[in-house]
Amino acid sequence: MPDFVTAPLILLIVGGLAYLLGSVPFGIVMARLFGLGDLRAIGSGNIGATNVLRTGSKPAAFLTLIGDAGKGAAAVLLARWLVGPDAAQVAGFAAFLGHCFPIYLAFKGGKGVATFLGTLLALSFPLGLAACATWAVTAAVGRISSLAALVAAALAPVWAIWISPSAVAVSAILAVLIFIRHGANIRRIVAGEEPRIGESKS
Numbered sequence: 001m002p003d004f005v006t007a008p009l010i011l012l013i014v015g016g017l018a019y020l021l022g023s024v025p026f027g028i029v030m031a032r033l034f035g036l037g038d039l040r041a042i043g044s045g046n047i048g049a050t051n052v053l054r055t056g057s058k059p060a061a062f063l064t065l066i067g068d069a070g071k072g073a074a075a076v077l078l079a080r081w082l083v084g085p086d087a088a089q090v091a092g093f094a095a096f097l098g099h100c101f102p103i104y105l106a107f108k109g110g111k112g113v114a115t116f117l118g119t120l121l122a123l124s125f126p127l128g129l130a131a132c133a134t135w136a137v138t139a140a141v142g143r144i145s146s147l148a149a150l151v152a153a154a155l156a157p158v159w160a161i162w163i164s165p166s167a168v169a170v171s172a173i174l175a176v177l178i179f180i181r182h183g184a185n186i187r188r189i190v191a192g193e194e195p196r197i198g199e200s201k202s
Contacts, residue, residue, distance in 0.1 A: 002085040002166050011090050014083055018075035018091035022098025022115060025105055026067030027052050034060040048110040050145045050197075068110070069118030071095055076122035089170045092119035096174055100181055111181040113149040116174050120156060124164035127171070131156045143196040146185035153178040 004011070027047035031039040036055045039047055043054035049068060053061035072095045079091035099115040101107040117135065121128025131152045139148035153175040160168040179186070188194040 002089060004086045006083055006086050010083060011087055014079050014087045015090045015094040018079065018094035019098040020103070021071050021075050022095030023102035023104050023109070024067070024071060024098075025102055025109065026071070027064045027110065028105075030060040030064045030067070031055065036060060046110055047105070049114055053197075065114050068099060068114035069121070071099070072115040072118035073122035076119055080122075085166070088123060089167070092123055093170055093173065095119065096177070100177065111146075111149070111185075112174070112178055113145075113153075116153065116156075116178060119174070120167070120171060123167050123170070124160070127156070127160055127164045127167055130159040130163060134159075139197060144189065144194050145197050146182055146194055147189055149178060150182055150186070 006014075025047050027049065028039050030052060031037065031042075034055075034057050036042070036052070036057055039045075039051060039055075043051045045051070049061045049065035052064045055061075072092060075091040075095035076088045080088035096112050096115050096119060098109075100109045100112045102109040113135075117128060117132055119128075120131050134155050135148045135152040138151040139145060142148065156175055157168050157172040160171045185194060
């Protein structure tokens with residue numbers, strides 16, 4: 001964890017702005033732009049890229065993924081550039097919270113996987129690559145997006161120990177939140193009922 005040397009008021013402002021950025025629901029935006037209807041009434045009802053993919057629109061899902069990851073990365077990079085490394089970690093955490101609990105959607109948001117990965121890539125590019133590779137390998141083998149997300153989140157703090165020690169704490173906190181947000185998915189995985197990538201969810 002970096003030394004927190006920035007004034008608390010500045011960190012609070014950074015966190016607030018990053019939260020508002022993280023709250024932008026790119027899944028819903030893309031669903032509307034592509035004429036896919038209300039994303040919250042489709043599939044799992046989640047606002048993330050995986051549920052957008054269930055509509056059959058790969059371009060919309062891809063743009064949602066880029067948007068959700070990009071807002072986490074942008075929050076970190078801007079905060080680091082304008083303030084410092086301590087503000088970057090605050091911004092990444094706040095953007096993640098914004099995605100999961102967006103003020104624009106009555107605090108009912110997504111599960112944060114893309115924003116988590118985007119945040120890690122901006123905090124430490126090698127660490128982010130390790131987390132993305134973990135997700136990709138697990139998804140290729142298991143064909144279950146949520147399982148890949150959980151494995152990537154669980155291993156991110158482990159990778160951080162060797163790759164970016166200053167990011168261990170924030171990656172661990174975000175990983176815990178991802179597990180909490182995936183509670184229903186975990187139950188379905190255990191029961192063998194979790195949809196595989198590309199399948200629709202009734």
